[in-house]
Amino acid sequence: MAAFDFTPLLPAGLPPAALKWTGSPKYNFTGGNNDPEQVPLDGLVAAADAVLRREGRSLAYYGVANGPQGYKPLRDFLAAKLKRDAGIDCTADDVLLVSGSLQAFDLINGALLAPGDTVIVERDTYQGMLTRYARAGVNAVGIPLDEGGLRMDALEETLDALKAKGIRPKYIYTIPTVQNPTGTIMPMERRRQLLALSEKFGVPIFEDDCYSDLIWSGERPPALYTMSTSGNVIHIGSFSKSIAPALRVGFIVAPWPILSRMIALKVDAGSGALEQMVLAEYCAPHFETHVPALRAGLRRKLEALMSALDEQFGTAAEFDDPPGGIFLWVKLPDQVDTMKLYQSALAAGVAINPGPEWSTDAAHSRSRMRLCFASPTVEEIREGIAILADICRKEFGVPERSGNVERRARP
Amino acid sequence: MAAFDFTPLLPAGLPPAALKWTGSPKYNFTGGNNDPEQVPLDGLVAAADAVLRREGRSLAYYGVANGPQGYKPLRDFLAAKLKRDAGIDCTADDVLLVSGSLQAFDLINGALLAPGDTVIVERDTYQGMLTRYARAGVNAVGIPLDEGGLRMDALEETLDALKAKGIRPKYIYTIPTVQNPTGTIMPMERRRQLLALSEKFGVPIFEDDCYSDLIWSGERPPALYTMSTSGNVIHIGSFSKSIAPALRVGFIVAPWPILSRMIALKVDAGSGALEQMVLAEYCAPHFETHVPALRAGLRRKLEALMSALDEQFGTAAEFDDPPGGIFLWVKLPDQVDTMKLYQSALAAGVAINPGPEWSTDAAHSRSRMRLCFASPTVEEIREGIAILADICRKEFGVPERSGNVERRARP
Numbered sequence: 001m002a003a004f005d006f007t008p009l010l011p012a013g014l015p016p017a018a019l020k021w022t023g024s025p026k027y028n029f030t031g032g033n034n035d036p037e038q039v040p041l042d043g044l045v046a047a048a049d050a051v052l053r054r055e056g057r058s059l060a061y062y063g064v065a066n067g068p069q070g071y072k073p074l075r076d077f078l079a080a081k082l083k084r085d086a087g088i089d090c091t092a093d094d095v096l097l098v099s100g101s102l103q104a105f106d107l108i109n110g111a112l113l114a115p116g117d118t119v120i121v122e123r124d125t126y127q128g129m130l131t132r133y134a135r136a137g138v139n140a141v142g143i144p145l146d147e148g149g150l151r152m153d154a155l156e157e158t159l160d161a162l163k164a165k166g167i168r169p170k171y172i173y174t175i176p177t178v179q180n181p182t183g184t185i186m187p188m189e190r191r192r193q194l195l196a197l198s199e200k201f202g203v204p205i206f207e208d209d210c211y212s213d214l215i216w217s218g219e220r221p222p223a224l225y226t227m228s229t230s231g232n233v234i235h236i237g238s239f240s241k242s243i244a245p246a247l248r249v250g251f252i253v254a255p256w257p258i259l260s261r262m263i264a265l266k267v268d269a270g271s272g273a274l275e276q277m278v279l280a281e282y283c284a285p286h287f288e289t290h291v292p293a294l295r296a297g298l299r300r301k302l303e304a305l306m307s308a309l310d311e312q313f314g315t316a317a318e319f320d321d322p323p324g325g326i327f328l329w330v331k332l333p334d335q336v337d338t339m340k341l342y343q344s345a346l347a348a349g350v351a352i353n354p355g356p357e358w359s360t361d362a363a364h365s366r367s368r369m370r371l372c373f374a375s376p377t378v379e380e381i382r383e384g385i386a387i388l389a390d391i392c393r394k395e396f397g398v399p400e401r402s403g404n405v406e407r408r409a410r411p
Numbered sequence: 412m413a414a415f416d417f418t419p420l421l422p423a424g425l426p427p428a429a430l431k432w433t434g435s436p437k438y439n440f441t442g443g444n445n446d447p448e449q450v451p452l453d454g455l456v457a458a459a460d461a462v463l464r465r466e467g468r469s470l471a472y473y474g475v476a477n478g479p480q481g482y483k484p485l486r487d488f489l490a491a492k493l494k495r496d497a498g499i500d501c502t503a504d505d506v507l508l509v510s511g512s513l514q515a516f517d518l519i520n521g522a523l524l525a526p527g528d529t530v531i532v533e534r535d536t537y538q539g540m541l542t543r544y545a546r547a548g549v550n551a552v553g554i555p556l557d558e559g560g561l562r563m564d565a566l567e568e569t570l571d572a573l574k575a576k577g578i579r580p581k582y583i584y585t586i587p588t589v590q591n592p593t594g595t596i597m598p599m600e601r602r603r604q605l606l607a608l609s610e611k612f613g614v615p616i617f618e619d620d621c622y623s624d625l626i627w628s629g630e631r632p633p634a635l636y637t638m639s640t641s642g643n644v645i646h647i648g649s650f651s652k653s654i655a656p657a658l659r660v661g662f663i664v665a666p667w668p669i670l671s672r673m674i675a676l677k678v679d680a681g682s683g684a685l686e687q688m689v690l691a692e693y694c695a696p697h698f699e700t701h702v703p704a705l706r707a708g709l710r711r712k713l714e715a716l717m718s719a720l721d722e723q724f725g726t727a728a729e730f731d732d733p734p735g736g737i738f739l740w741v742k743l744p745d746q747v748d749t750m751k752l753y754q755s756a757l758a759a760g761v762a763i764n765p766g767p768e769w770s771t772d773a774a775h776s777r778s779r780m781r782l783c784f785a786s787p788t789v790e791e792i793r794e795g796i797a798i799l800a801d802i803c804r805k806e807f808g809v810p811e812r813s814g815n816v817e818r819r820a821r822p
Contacts, residue, residue, distance in 0.1 A: 004615060004643035006669045009581055011525035018674035020504070021478030032680075036468035044467060048459040048685075056455060057447035059655035060786060067432030093431070099510055099659075102679050114422035128678065170420055204415060232415035244470035246684035248510075258417045263429035267539065268513050269443075272683035273657035274459075375471060 015135065026349035027384030032245055032326060033375035035301070038294045039244050040286065047281035048274075055277065063270035064277070068263050070097025070251075071273055074280035078237075078251055081287065086212065087226035088235065094253050096263060099271040101210055101238040101250035105132060107262040108206060108234055108252070112170045113138050118162065120172040120203065122150055124329070124359045124368075126180050129173060141169070142360030147320070149179050149186035152193045159201045171206045171234070172198060177220055178211035181329040181358050181370040183322025188221055195224060198232050204258075205233045210250075213242040213291050215324035216299050231255035239279055241326060242291055247275045298326060304378040305371060305385065312389035316399035326374040331367060333398045338369045344391050350384050426546065437760035438795030443656055443737060444786035446712070449705045450655050451697065458692035459685075466688065474681035475688070479674050481508025481662075482684055485691035489648075489662055492698065497623065498637035499646065505664050507674060510682040512621055512649040512661035516543060518673040519617060519645055519663070523581045524549050529573065531583040531614065533561055535740070535770045535779075537591050540584060552580070553771030558731070560590050560597035563604045570612045582617045582645070583609060588631055589622035592740040592769050592781040594733025599632055606635060609643050615669075616644045621661075624653040624702050626735035627710050642666035650690055652737060653702055658686045709737060715789040716782060716796065723800035727810035737785040742778060744809045749780045755802050761795050 058064040066072045075092035082088035098104045105128070113119070115137030121129065123142035133140040141162070143154045155172070162169060174194070176186035186194070198205050207224045225235035238250040249271065252262060302321075305328055309317040318331040332338065338354035345352055353372070355365030373381060389399055469475040477483045486503035493499035509515045516539070524530070526548035532540065534553035544551040552573070554566045566583070573580060585605070587597035597605070609616050618635045636646035649661040660682065663673060713732075716739055720728040729742040743749065749765035756763055764783070766776030784792060800810055 002641060003668075004610075004639075004641040004666070005613075006523075006615065006666075006672075008613075009523055009579075009615070010672065011523065011528075014522065014672060015675045017668070017671035018479065019671075021480065023478075024472075024476050031473055033473060034471040036471040039468050039471050041463065041467045044470075045460055045463045048463060049456055052452065052456045052459060056452045057450050059455075059657040060445040060447040060450050061435075062442055062444060062656045064657045065435050067434075068429065069432065099683065100680055111425065112417075112420055112422065117422075128680075131678070168420075199415075202416075202419075204417065204420070228415075230413060230415040245473045246470040246475045246681065248679070248681065248683045255415070255417075257414075257428070260428035260430075261417075261421065261425060264426045267542070268659070269511055269539075270657065270659065272510065272659045272686045274689065275683045275685050278685065 013135070025346060025351040027380055027387065028351045028376060029371040029373070029384060030351045030353050031372060032240055033372065034241065034245055034326070035294070035297055035374050038297050040282065040290050043282050043286050043290070044278060048278045051277040051281040059273060064273045068266060068270070069093070069095065070271060071276035071280060073284070074249075074276045077280050077284050081283075082223075082253065085220065086209070087222035088253060089226070090253050094256070094259065096252040096254075096259055096266070097271055097276055098250045098252060098266070099268070100240060100248040101208070101236050102128060103271070104236040104250050104252045105129060107265050108236070109136060110265045111258060111261040118167050118169045120155065120158065120169045121360060122174060122179065123361050124182055124355075124365060125173070125175070126208070127353065127357045130357075130360065140360055145179065145182055145184065147184055148190050149176055149182075149184040150174055150190070150194065152190055152197065155194070156197055159197060159203065163201065168201070169203050171204045173206045173208065174224075175208045175211070176224060177209055178215060178323065178325040180211065180325070181327055181353070183320065183325050183327065183329060185215070185221065185323055191221065191224055191227055195228055195232070199230060207233050207235045209235055210238045210241055211325045212237075214295055214298060214326065216295060217323070218292060218295070225253060234258060242287070242294065243279065243283070247279060248272060249275050249279055295324070298374055301373045301376075301378060301381060302328065304381045305373040308382050308385035312385050313392075313399040327370050327372045330369050330371055332369065332392065333396070334367050336367045336392060336396045336398060338367060341369070341392055341395065344395055345388055348387055348391055350388050350391070352388065424546070436757060436762040438791055438798065439762045439787060440782040440784070440795065441762045441764050442783060443651055444783065445652065445656055445737070446705070446708055446785050449708050451693065451701050454693050454697050454701070455689060459689045462688045462692040470684060475684045479677060479681070480504070480506060481682060482687035482691060484695070485660075485687045488691050488695050488698075493634075493664065496631065497620070498633035499664060500637070501664050505667070505670070507663040507665075507670055507677070508682055508687055509661045509663060509677070510679070511651060511659040512619070512647050513539060514682070515647040515661050515663045516540060518676050519647070520547060521676045522669060522672040529578050529580045531566065531569065531580045532771060533585060533590060534772050535593055535766075535776060536584070536586070537619070538764065538768045541768075541771065551771055556590065556593055556595065558595055559601050560587055560593075560595045561585055561601070561605065563601055563608065566605070567608055570608060570614065574612065579612070580614050582615045584617045584619065585635075586619045586622070587635060588620055589626060589734065589736040591622065591736070592738055592764070594731065594736050594738065594740060596626070596632065596734055602632065602635055602638055606639055606643070610641060618644050618646045620646055621649045621652055622736045623648070625706055625709060625737065627706055628734070629703060629706070636664060645669060653698070653705065654690065654694070658690060659683060660686050660690055706735070709785055712784045712787075712789060712792065713739065715792045716784040719793050719796035723796050724803075724810040738781050738783045741780050741782055743780065743803065744807070745778050747778045747803060747807045747809060749778060752780070752803055752806065755806055756799055759798055759802055761799050761802070763799065
């Protein structure tokens with residue numbers, strides 16, 4: 001019998017069909033992958049053993065009978081951690097555990113956005129959010145960034161202009177603490193200005209705080225959520241960057257009037273309980289010692305990446321040494337189209353994030369790229385950047401071949 | 412400062428805000444919870460230990476670098492299991508692992524449904540699907556069931572009538588093997604008829620196979636997916652009923668032209684990998700011995716429930732002894748409104764599923780209820796049904812007080 005044809009049944013606006021997966025690129029500078037050597041294996045093994053023996057029978061109940069907000073001991077851990085690190089005064093009742101911060105995106109967007117709505121975002125921002133807006137028919141207005149993150153003059157101007165057109169944006173999406181992809185940390189004074197603008201225009205703030213554990217100095221400013229006096233901030237975070245991304249556990253902290261809307265939209269019968277249980281068991285005693293060691297390892301990889309870029313690209317690669325995180329935002333010479341570079345590099349086994357996929361402004365980001373450094377080894381970083389420089393040189397004539405490169409024994 | 416008001420920002424059509432969770436009812440006959448005594452604790456502990464020690468470092472990669480379809484060893488296990496049990500001839504490439512069968516619902520609906528669309532469902536069916544249709548603005552047309560499940564005469568009549576109106580339903584959603592909530596198993600001949608009608612009208616079949624491991628006899632008919640010769644069936648299943656529901660792991664088996672659409676919609680950076688890894692490690696050697704023991708325990712609980720109903724309700728509770736599963740579909744006398752009974756029972760600590768929430772036909776299901784028996788103990792089943800009978804008697808005058816009840820020492 002002829003194969004059944006699903007095509008006439010597909011609704012309008014679907015994304016293109018997925019291609020068959022063909023494996024990971026050899027030199028992978030994309031994605032929020034972490035350092036495999038830094039997964040706290042012994043600790044996770046011991047935690048899984050202890051929590052399963054003690055509470056494993058409760059896996060027979062959806063959400064281990066802890067209600068729709070998730071495993072209570074992990075929410076308790078988070079309330080204590082957020083108080084200690086970010087100054088957030090909350091209890092387990094204010095926390096919703098979710099299947100990674102991406103489910104947080106979907107629940108927040110579900111509770112606030114409809115097609116045709118407008119949101120404010122940082123001009124350069126997380127690709128997965130931009131693709132969500134495109135799919136949802138939501139207009140994302142990008143605000144330029146500088147070394148302190150979101151520019152307040154540009155934000156106020158945009159809010160004024162939108163207001164004049166009768167448009168009230170649904171929220172301001174910001175990654176104020178190790179911005180993705182630019183790596184900036186918003187200073188205190190600007191945080192105050194941002195909160196004041198949010199109040200003035202009645203536009204809440206969506207604070208994405210996924211990278212704040214990974215600041216080299218170990219010191220972070222208080223969260224916007226902490227500084228808010230009116231409950232105008234929705235705060236999200238994740239264990240993907242601090243423990244392991246394949247454990248899909250993120251969280252939302254938000255005022256009940258809006259958190260209760262998200263819980264109502266979370267019709268998945270709970271996020272994975274075993275992962276929540278293992279995380280709670282591991283993190284309560286070990287998080288504070290694990291994270292500084294992780295940061296030190298990430299810093300070493302960042303230094304390897306910056307050295308490799310200096311060596312292979314010279315002045316053709318411009319970047320700021322970021323105060324933390326897992327990525328570097330690199331500006332190449334204007335003639336480089338990173339969408340094209342992406343294609344050629346991938347064919348050679350080197351994966352990068354081309355700037356235009358991480359920005360509302362394709363012209364501004366045309367010659368920029370995001371390089372993630374947490375998961376490749378130092379040797380892979382060196383080899384991958386050398387290959388990338390070769391490809392870039394062949395395609396765009398930059399970087400010019402330098403003395404450094406000539407002298408170096410290539411792998 | 413006054414509390415920020417999110418109300419003006421909420422889009423139209425949101426579900427009502429969630430209420431604060433206040434704990435589980437003492438006698439819980441709702442939800443797909445399982446028997447805590449039957450969680451294979453030692454096996455899961457050993458599996459977690461082995462797989463974490465061997466492969467735990469791969470948690471540093473999204474989806475443990477197994478691509479968007481999920482952990483390959485679990486897909487391999489499923490391909491072998493589905494071949495053995497359901498006759499399905501597939502490979503790991505045909506399987507998409509998801510965060511519980513509810514994510515399967517969302518991906519299938521996302522790939523096929525738009526507001527205003529029509530789907531065909533069993534008149535009495537899974538509540539979580541009906542609420543999804545309501546939220547999505549999709550018209551669910553219910554087809555009556557009998558002791559063989561979906562009635563083919565009624566289905567053909569409905570498909571004809573819809574065709575005459577120019578309506579092509581997007582799919583036929585069916586639970587052919589231990590139907591939820593009626594417990595029926597569709598006979599072979601009817602499966603053939605269903606496949607033929609699907610072909611004739613160009614309407615694919617959405618086969619929900621979540622309960623087929625729990626047939627007392629251990630013997631099941633081949634899946635509709637197996638019997639299809641044209642690839643017109645999307646098949647889903649879950650580990651919630653066979654292992655533990657708090658592990659959020661389900662799966663989709665579907666022809667690539669439609670599976671690739673679902674993968675494109677799965678923008679969650681992977682489902683929880685630890686749970687997939689532990690399941691694969693546990694199930695490959697133990698699934699075939701675990702499930703028969705689980706079934707025997709569930710059957711004992713079902714017998715306790717049927718005895719308690721006989722004893723407390725007498726002829727006022729009508730039901731068929733189901734061939735498997737975790738629920739009983741009970742008809743009470745016509746004067747009983749189970750939506751009201753649900754409220755009064757809940758106040759007394761007894762949770763039931765009222766019929767109208769599990770049916771497209773509120774009149775037909777008005778006096779029906781679904782009772783889940785897997786998670787309460789035998790003693791809780793006896794006590795809970797006694798309390799339920801008391802409440803039902805007070806509110807609706809039935810069951811009449813019987814000799815059995817008079818004689819029995821009440822807990």
